[in-house]
Amino acid sequence: MKYLLKNILFVLCIVAPVCSIASADDGYDLWMSYRKLDDATILKEYQQAFSSIVIQGQSETLGIIREEVKKGLDGLLGADLPVSNILTVGSALVIGTPRESELIQKLDLSDKLATLGREGFLIKSTKINDVPAVVIAANEDIGLLYGTFHLLRLMQTGQSLKDIDICSRPRIQYRLLDHWDKLDGSISDERGYAGKSLWKWDELPETIDPRYKDYARANASLGINGTVINSVNANPDILKAEYLKKVAKLADVFRPYGIRVFLSANFSSPISAKFAHESNRRGGIGNLKTSDPCDPEVRLWWKNKVKEIYQFIPDFGGFLVKASSEGMPSPQEYNRTHADGANMLAEALAPYGGIVMWRSFVYDDSKVDDDRAKRAYKEFVPFDGKFSSNVFIQSKNGPIDFQPREPVNSLFGAMPRTPLMLELQIAQEYLGHSKHLVFLAPMWKEYLEFDTYAKGRGSTLASIIDGNTHNYQMTGIAGVANTGDDRNWCGHLFAQANWYAFGRLSWDHSLTAEQIADEWIKATLTSDANAVNTIKSMMMGSWEACINYMTPLGLHHIMQEGFHYGPQPQLDKSGRIDWTSVYYHRADANGLGFDRSSTGSNATSQYFSPLRETFDDVNTCPEKYLLWFHHVPWDHKTESGRTLWDELCYRYYTGVDYVKEMERKWAALEKDIDPDICLHVKEKLATQEKDAAIWRDTCLGYFQKFSNRPVPASN
Numbered sequence: 001m002k003y004l005l006k007n008i009l010f011v012l013c014i015v016a017p018v019c020s021i022a023s024a025d026d027g028y029d030l031w032m033s034y035r036k037l038d039d040a041t042i043l044k045e046y047q048q049a050f051s052s053i054v055i056q057g058q059s060e061t062l063g064i065i066r067e068e069v070k071k072g073l074d075g076l077l078g079a080d081l082p083v084s085n086i087l088t089v090g091s092a093l094v095i096g097t098p099r100e101s102e103l104i105q106k107l108d109l110s111d112k113l114a115t116l117g118r119e120g121f122l123i124k125s126t127k128i129n130d131v132p133a134v135v136i137a138a139n140e141d142i143g144l145l146y147g148t149f150h151l152l153r154l155m156q157t158g159q160s161l162k163d164i165d166i167c168s169r170p171r172i173q174y175r176l177l178d179h180w181d182k183l184d185g186s187i188s189d190e191r192g193y194a195g196k197s198l199w200k201w202d203e204l205p206e207t208i209d210p211r212y213k214d215y216a217r218a219n220a221s222l223g224i225n226g227t228v229i230n231s232v233n234a235n236p237d238i239l240k241a242e243y244l245k246k247v248a249k250l251a252d253v254f255r256p257y258g259i260r261v262f263l264s265a266n267f268s269s270p271i272s273a274k275f276a277h278e279s280n281r282r283g284g285i286g287n288l289k290t291s292d293p294c295d296p297e298v299r300l301w302w303k304n305k306v307k308e309i310y311q312f313i314p315d316f317g318g319f320l321v322k323a324s325s326e327g328m329p330s331p332q333e334y335n336r337t338h339a340d341g342a343n344m345l346a347e348a349l350a351p352y353g354g355i356v357m358w359r360s361f362v363y364d365d366s367k368v369d370d371d372r373a374k375r376a377y378k379e380f381v382p383f384d385g386k387f388s389s390n391v392f393i394q395s396k397n398g399p400i401d402f403q404p405r406e407p408v409n410s411l412f413g414a415m416p417r418t419p420l421m422l423e424l425q426i427a428q429e430y431l432g433h434s435k436h437l438v439f440l441a442p443m444w445k446e447y448l449e450f451d452t453y454a455k456g457r458g459s460t461l462a463s464i465i466d467g468n469t470h471n472y473q474m475t476g477i478a479g480v481a482n483t484g485d486d487r488n489w490c491g492h493l494f495a496q497a498n499w500y501a502f503g504r505l506s507w508d509h510s511l512t513a514e515q516i517a518d519e520w521i522k523a524t525l526t527s528d529a530n531a532v533n534t535i536k537s538m539m540m541g542s543w544e545a546c547i548n549y550m551t552p553l554g555l556h557h558i559m560q561e562g563f564h565y566g567p568q569p570q571l572d573k574s575g576r577i578d579w580t581s582v583y584y585h586r587a588d589a590n591g592l593g594f595d596r597s598s599t600g601s602n603a604t605s606q607y608f609s610p611l612r613e614t615f616d617d618v619n620t621c622p623e624k625y626l627l628w629f630h631h632v633p634w635d636h637k638t639e640s641g642r643t644l645w646d647e648l649c650y651r652y653y654t655g656v657d658y659v660k661e662m663e664r665k666w667a668a669l670e671k672d673i674d675p676d677i678c679l680h681v682k683e684k685l686a687t688q689e690k691d692a693a694i695w696r697d698t699c700l701g702y703f704q705k706f707s708n709r710p711v712p713a714s715n
């Protein structure tokens with residue numbers, strides 16, 4: 001008996017883990033696991049609507065659509081649907097362009113299709129030859145792929161398809177992920193928190209990791225249509241032929257998914273290695289002594305290099321350039337301007353349809369202004385209208401650097417004759433890395449809906465970057481990627497929701513954060529109504545909570561230097577002040593905050609009226625930006641009636657309490673969520689709670705030295 005028991009235990013020990021691995025959800029499938037729907041009514045509706053799939057035409061993209069739609073419908077419906085190019089009896093999903101599909105041609109959708117451009121699509125329920133059909137139609141195959149993913153999304157979220165009649169096209173033309181991946185395969189010191197780079201440079205071009213395809217598929221499912229695959233701190237080697245061959249292989253995988261490859265270029269690439277400066281950010285793969293953009297040899301070097309790139313990658317998208325920033329080389333070293341530099345590259349790319357994304361993230365030059373927040377505006381606005389038509393100025397959302405909260409960068413609205421491309425950060429560099437649950441869609445919505453008043457009321461950031469305010473001829477948005485080779489792509493399962501949200505907003509910035517959360521939860525985690533609501537409630541407040549436990553009331557950049565994770569409100573041993581926390585928070589016996597009003601750095605003057613006046617007056621400045629724009633006395637009365645000090649304490653406690661509440665809510669969902677995911681998130685939340693308390697105690701402990709007022713034990 002004892003022997004038998006021992007054997008049973010042995011078998012259980014061996015088998016149990018195997019079973020749990022087999023059934024475990026490791027997060028690899030992202031929002032595309034296509035679990036069978038459990039709502040019987042909607043399942044029946046879909047089963048009746050789709051007894052077959054009909055796709056006419058041949059192309060690589062159509063092949064992908066066949067694969068995706070089969071996988072999606074079979075999974076969601078628990079079926080094995082036939083895919084063919086002939087419509088038979090029953091009911092069908094019919095996908096095609098009028099050019100390739102006579103079934104679609106017959107429907108005469110030309111008026112609608114004329115409004116949809118190259119990437120748009122329509123989904124419509126109709127009848128073809130008396131057969132009830134749901135149709136996905138578009139002008140190009142890529143539109144069909146986007147339409148297919150959209151239909152699957154509607155089904156994952158359980159929406160009725162009866163009488164469906166929708167048209168969709170992207171509001172923004174260039175929708176890019178910016179990877180800050182290095183050529184040695186690391187991302188960790190470039191703000192990557194999910195393992196190593198997805199790109200296996202040592203295996204390419206011979207070996208193509210199947211994950212490249214999954215990456216492209218995930219992006220295409222959201223409508224992302226470009227990727228900058230290397231860090232803006234660009235290693236010039238990326239432009240050597242040996243790397244271009246590798247990049248070309250990635251481009252081949254991404255192309256049928258509608259994704260173009262772009263590269264970050266190092267401005268001093270043309271310089272010979274023997275003339276390159278010592279810093280590892282300096283260029284040096286060419287044979288020249290200079291990278292002066294007005295030097296004919298330099299211009300020729302770039303023209304030849306671009307020609308070579310297009311031989312490898314015929315649909316190459318263009319260059320992203322970080323110049324005059326954090327030690328990166330620039331045209332200013334030769335007394336040339338940003339426009340000289342960007343236009344030289346633009347001229348080389350123009351014949352092939354390529355573009356330049358020239359970043360406005362500049363703060364190296366101390367002569368420009370003492371206030372870092374003012375520098376981009378001062379350096380770029382004078383050049384409005386001086387850039388070639390294929391140049392974007394790519395600007396971070398805020399004037400400093402992806403802080404938990406900033407006002408919108410004053411550059412937006414101030415360059416009516418230069419297309420501005422918005423740069424957001426999906427990676428949570430300043431928001432708890434991949435350790436904290438922080439859903440970023442509410443933050444991005446706050447920025448997108450921020451009214452700059454550039455052309456009067458309604459000149460929102462969204463309307464600037466989608467071209468409506470200034471009639472830009474090119475429009476673009478980029479998100480600094482949070483992906484890596486971790487099995488679940490993003491480190492934290494909930495960080496996937498930020499990749500998802502970025503993609504969805506880049507296609508349609510009018511979507512609400514709630515809708516995006518709702519879609520992501522249902523596609524990724526569960527469709528149980530209570531669980532969905534609980535998770536949504538966790539996500540929706542998580543950004544504000546993070547602000548509260550890190551940088552409430554407009555505080556900013558008080559993170560650990562370099563690492564940008566934990567709090568470091570104090571100076572380090574070196575005593576250096578510039579770009580340290582004390583530069584930004586300016587705590588003293590009188591109060592707290594950076595005076596950027598007209599009595600201080602006057603950064604408020606860079607905004608349009610009436611924002612300028614609203615921000616300038618401490619009594620009208622929105623409290624969320626209070627310490628961003630003002631140095632405020634500790635006893636200043638805030639909106640709640642509490643003094644600044646008491647409000648600060650209140651906010652720090654509220655932030656931590658929110659994390660505790662998320663832990664409680666998550667614990668109650670155990671039965672609705674895959675056990676592995678449940679545990680993974682539970683552990684992350686425990687870390688977040690610990691970290692949030694450290695933030696609160698460190699910051700309040702430090703600021704108390706100046707305020708001289710007591711810190712309460714709780715709210």
Ligand code: GCV
Pocket residue numbers: 180189190191231232233322325326361401
């Ligand atoms: C890629 C911040 C980050 C840097 C980043 C830089 C940039 O300073 O901390 O890691 O460099 O922004 O956006 O260029």
